[in-house]
Amino acid sequence: MESSTQPDAHDPTAENDAESTVLDLTGCQLRDLSSVELPSTLTELDLTTNRMTALDPRISQLSNLQKLSFRQNLLNDDSVRPLSSWDTISGLQELVFRDNQLKTIPDVSIFKKLLVFDVSFNEISSLNGLSKVSSTLRELYVSKNEVPKMEQIEHFHELQILELGSNKLRVMENLENLVSLQELWLGRNRIRVINLCGLKCIKKLSLQSNRITSITGLEGCVALEELYLSYNGIAKMEGLSSLINLRVLDIASNKLTQVNDIENLTKLEDLWLNDNQITSLDNIAEAVAGSRESLSTIYLERNPCVDSSTAYFSTLKQIFPNIQQIDSQIYA
Template sequence: MKGEEDIPRTPDQSETLDEEDNLVLDLTGFQLHDLDGVDIPPTLIELDLTTNRLSALDSRISALSRLRKLSLRQNLFDDSGIDPISSFDAISGLQELVIRDNKLTKIPDVSIFKSLLVFDVSFNEIFSLNGLSKVSATLKELYVSKNEVPKIEEIDHLINLQILELGSNRLKVMENLHNLTNLQELWLGRNRIRAVNLCELKCIKKISLQSNRLTSMIGFQDCIALEEIYLSHNGISKMEGLSTLLNLRVLDVSSNKLTAVDDIETLTKLEDLWLNDNQIASLDGLDMALAGSRNHLTTIYLERNPCANTSNYSIMLRQFFPNLEQIDSNIFC
C-alpha cells in the first residue's frame, strides 16, 4: 500500500508558474513520473524539475526556444534518458543545465548548447571526463563532484571557466589546468592527490584540497591572488610556501600533523585561521608568527592541540589578537 509521500502531487499551475508571461515553471518536489498532466508554456525561460522521478525527457521541452535554464536535478535519468537532449536544436540557447544527482555514467553530449555557462553533473556515476571536449568554451562553471573520475582531462579549451568542482572523485594528480587562466575557484576535496600543482593559475582565489594525501604545502607560492585555502585532513607537517600570499583571508590547515605555526607572519589580511586537531605544543611565539594579521584576525581555532591546555589559554589569545570574535568552536568573544 502506498504511503502518502509516495503519491505524486498534481501541480497547481497557479502556484508553479511565474505570473509574468509564464517565464518560469517550478515543479520541484512533486514526485512526478512524467509530465503528461502538466501544461508547459512555450514562453518558458526557466524550467525546474528538481526532485521528481523522471527518467525520460518530455518531447515538449525540445520546442522551448526561449529556455535558458533547465534543472533535472535529483531524478532517475540514466544515459539513455538524457541522450535525446543532444538533438533538441530549438533550445540551443540554453545557458544553465543541471543534471545533478541522477544515474549518468558518462558526460552527455551537450555540444548544441553554444552559450552554456553552467553545467552540473555532480552526484552521478560518471567514470571519465571524456565528452567534456564537446562542451562550449563559453562555460564559466563546471561541477562534476561525487563521481568516479580518475583523471582531469578534456578541459583545455574551457578558457572562460571560473569555477571547477571535482571533489569526491578518484583523482591522484592535479594536471591539465594550464589553460584555465580565468579560473577563480578550484574544489578538489576528497580525492587522492599527493602534491600541489596549480599550473601557474594566477587568478585563482579559492582552493580546496581537503581530505587528500598531501604531505607538503609547497605549490601555492606563485598564486598570489589566493584568498582562501582549505587543506584540512591531510598529512602536512610544516607550514610553508605561504609568505607570498598577501591576499589570503582564510587558511584552514586543521587535522594535519603541524607542530608549529610558520611562514605567515607577512600576511596582513588573514581573518580566519583554523589550526585545530594538530600537534602544536605551545602558544609561545604565536603572536610573532601572526604579527602581520594581529589586528585583522577575527577567528582562530586551536582546540585539540596540546597548546589549548595552556593556563589562561583564551585570555592569552585575546591579548595577542585584540579583534578576535571567535576562539575555537565554543568560545565567542
C-alpha cells in the same frame, strides 16, 4: 452558491499561464510531465526532486529556455540522449543533471552558449565528452563521481569555477589554459602534490581530505583568498608568505607542530589550526604578527598547547584585539 473558478492551490500549473517565464516543480514527485502545461514563454524550468526516467519532448520546443534543471531524478545515459538533437533550445545557458544515474558525460555540444553545467552526484567514470562542451562555460560541477583523471578541460578559457571533489583523482593536471579560473574544488581525492600548472588567478582552492604532505606549489598564487588544506598529512607550514591576499586558511587535522610562514599575511581573518600537534603558544604572537588586527576567528582546540595552558583564552584575546571567535567560544 456558485462554484469557484480559482485553480487548485496544489495544482503545479496553477501559477503558470501564457505569460509565464519560470516554472518550478521542485519536490512534486512527478514520474512524467503529462499533467503539466509547459508555456512556450518559459525561460526557466526546474524539475528538482522528481521521479522522471525520461525527458519530455515538449521541452525541446521551449525556444526561450535558458535554465533547465533535472536535479535529483532517475535519468540515465539513454534517457538523456535525445537532448543532443534539441536545436530549438540551443540557447540554453544552465543545465543541471546533478544527482541522477548517469555513467558518462552527456552530449551537450548543441548548446553553444552554455555557462553552467552540473553532473555532480552521478556514476561518471571519465571526463571523456567534456571536449564537446562549449568553451563559453563559466561553471563546471562534476563532484561525487568516479573520475580518475583531469582531462578534456583545456579549452575552458572562460571557466571560473571547477568542482571535482569526491572523485578518484591522483594528479592535478591540464589546468594551464584555465586562465579565468577563480575557484578550484578538489577535496576528497587522492592527490599527493599541489600543482596549479602555472595558474595565478585562483582565489579559492580546496584540497581537503587528500594525501598532501607539503604546501609548496602555491608561491605564485598571489590572488588566493581562501585556502582549505584540512585532513592531509602536512607537517610544516611553508610556501605561504607570498599569499598576501589570503583571508581564510584552514590547515586543521594535519601534523603541524609549529605555526610558521604567515607573519606577512595582513588580511588573514580566519585561521583553522585545530587537531594538530602544536605544543606551545609561545611563538604564536610572532607567527601571526601581520594579522593581529585582522584576525577574527582562530581554532586551536585539540592541540597539546591548549591542554597545557590554563590561560589559553585570555592569552589569545590579548594577542588578537579584534578576535570574535576562539574555537567554539564566540565573543560579542
